[in-house]
Amino acid sequence: MKLLDIMKPWIGNKQIKNGLNENSNVHSLTIDDINWSSSMIEVMNDEGNKTGEVTKELLLYLLKVTAMWMLGDIMDKFQEAVIAIDLEGRIFYVNRAYSRILGVATRNIIGRKIQQIEPEAEILKVIDTKLPIIKKNQYIKTLDKYVSVHIFPIEQDGELKAVASIFRDSTTLVKLGQEVENANEIAMSYRRQMEAQNDLGKLKIIGNSPSFLRTVSQAIIVAKTEATVLIKGENGVGKEEIAKVIYSHSERKDRPMIMVNCAAIPENLIESELFGYEGGSFTGAKSGGKMGKFELANGGTLFLDEIGDMPLAMQSKLLRVLENREIEKIGRQKNIPVDIRMIAASNQPLDILIKEKKFRQDLYFRLNIVEIEVPSLRDRREDIGLLANYFLQKYNKKYGKSIVLSQEVLSFLYSYSWPGNVRELQNCMEYAGIMCFEDTFKLIHLPPHMKESIGLTVEKENEFDYGNGTLKEAVEAFEKKVILSAISACEDNRSKAMKLLGLSRRTFYRKLNDYSIHSGGK
Numbered sequence: 001m002k003l004l005d006i007m008k009p010w011i012g013n014k015q016i017k018n019g020l021n022e023n024s025n026v027h028s029l030t031i032d033d034i035n036w037s038s039s040m041i042e043v044m045n046d047e048g049n050k051t052g053e054v055t056k057e058l059l060l061y062l063l064k065v066t067a068m069w070m071l072g073d074i075m076d077k078f079q080e081a082v083i084a085i086d087l088e089g090r091i092f093y094v095n096r097a098y099s100r101i102l103g104v105a106t107r108n109i110i111g112r113k114i115q116q117i118e119p120e121a122e123i124l125k126v127i128d129t130k131l132p133i134i135k136k137n138q139y140i141k142t143l144d145k146y147v148s149v150h151i152f153p154i155e156q157d158g159e160l161k162a163v164a165s166i167f168r169d170s171t172t173l174v175k176l177g178q179e180v181e182n183a184n185e186i187a188m189s190y191r192r193q194m195e196a197q198n199d200l201g202k203l204k205i206i207g208n209s210p211s212f213l214r215t216v217s218q219a220i221i222v223a224k225t226e227a228t229v230l231i232k233g234e235n236g237v238g239k240e241e242i243a244k245v246i247y248s249h250s251e252r253k254d255r256p257m258i259m260v261n262c263a264a265i266p267e268n269l270i271e272s273e274l275f276g277y278e279g280g281s282f283t284g285a286k287s288g289g290k291m292g293k294f295e296l297a298n299g300g301t302l303f304l305d306e307i308g309d310m311p312l313a314m315q316s317k318l319l320r321v322l323e324n325r326e327i328e329k330i331g332r333q334k335n336i337p338v339d340i341r342m343i344a345a346s347n348q349p350l351d352i353l354i355k356e357k358k359f360r361q362d363l364y365f366r367l368n369i370v371e372i373e374v375p376s377l378r379d380r381r382e383d384i385g386l387l388a389n390y391f392l393q394k395y396n397k398k399y400g401k402s403i404v405l406s407q408e409v410l411s412f413l414y415s416y417s418w419p420g421n422v423r424e425l426q427n428c429m430e431y432a433g434i435m436c437f438e439d440t441f442k443l444i445h446l447p448p449h450m451k452e453s454i455g456l457t458v459e460k461e462n463e464f465d466y467g468n469g470t471l472k473e474a475v476e477a478f479e480k481k482v483i484l485s486a487i488s489a490c491e492d493n494r495s496k497a498m499k500l501l502g503l504s505r506r507t508f509y510r511k512l513n514d515y516s517i518h519s520g521g522k
């Protein structure tokens, strides 16, 4: 390999004076032949004949200059920006990518001190520390760009001479990464929704609306933790169902879940119900004592429904349990340690109860570690059809029927305000399951309060004229009316009316005869 051939692209065919013979062929200096111990280096032609001489210093200088040109040209091809500063911070080298990424011309940078351009520049730190810095995806505010930087000291014979920095514009990469992350997030949320849907299938809880699926996803996520959860939502929205989702997805699913409806326990019994008592601790106490719900739930989960109805004195006790994780059993000297995962639910706005001093704020904060809101049925009307059909099938099975929803009822269900939420819808379907003896569930089969809401007349019991006769006459008149309305509700289908009334064939026909009820219910 010819050494000067390497230099050729940079120094061209110019003959180098000052040490090289006028006639020497600079292309013919062969690396392998150089005798570096000599102060003069011989230059040969291609045939191997000596054509001249060059001093070692000059050759070394040429090599350095060439190397710099060469490297400079190579570094200008880099996508990465390169900058080098001396120990005073003066910039003595930048490549083309540097001026492109920073948007400044090289001539405006070379010779300037980096302190004037960027006083806080990381590169300055390396002058003091002599330690390299590697940073990925640093956001540069002034450029609105992300860069990955590698700053390193340049030392010669153990002495720091300069500091260089190579950095890459990683904005596209970072943005791509962010997009991938977003895509992952979306995929995750779809996955969670899918899981939620599968779980709904297993749990027999119905709903496909985004807001309901979000609630279920939240429940599944929080289930894996030990956090106390407060479930909020109107009456009958399915708070208890969500509590079951949390329980069935938690680590404690194999241990008991004890449910307490705080509104259903009389105030004077709530303490003994929750905390239990030792035998003989008060008059009327069972001799063997009683385990409270907390003790029963030990190691498992306690679901306190309607927490807003808990008396204030009990709230203080509950707060103590949550803080100390031990219960004070009535009549017992020593507290009992408990390990309980708490889930509470309320359909009352606790913030208002707090303002009215009916609910302790400190207890609220203790319970409300994670809050889950179950949306009202009004706010997820997409679920109405699904739920209605689910309940109708359930009650069809229970009452041996095969009723289907009519379009008019379905439209009504979608437009109704559902103050009682899912429970009201469930009751409506059960009512139809009992009262409808046709194949189609029509408006007339809706429960009375719903019929009234759309102006359908409802026969009221107290509108019945019992007359002034004997009790027997009044009972007979009433019986006739009930039979007639059953026949009418079943559109003159007597077998259905018979079933609706719960009468045997013989009794039914005897009564038709007794009351002279003939065709068409007349």
Ligand SMILES: Nc1ncnc2c1ncn2[C@@H]1O[C@H](COP(=O)(O)OP(=O)(O)OP(=O)(O)O)[C@@H](O)[C@H]1O
Residues within 6 Å of the ligand: 204, 205, 206, 207, 233, 234, 235, 236, 237, 238, 239, 240, 241, 242, 305, 306, 345, 347, 422, 423, 426
């Ligand atoms: N998504 C659902 N899928 C199927 N059934 C549901 C769903 N949500 C609620 N239900 C049913 O509706 C009824 C009321 O639900 P739940 O008791 O969970 O409501 P809640 O909000 O706890 O009521 P409350 O405010 O009275 O305590 C229950 O019979 C329950 O099984």
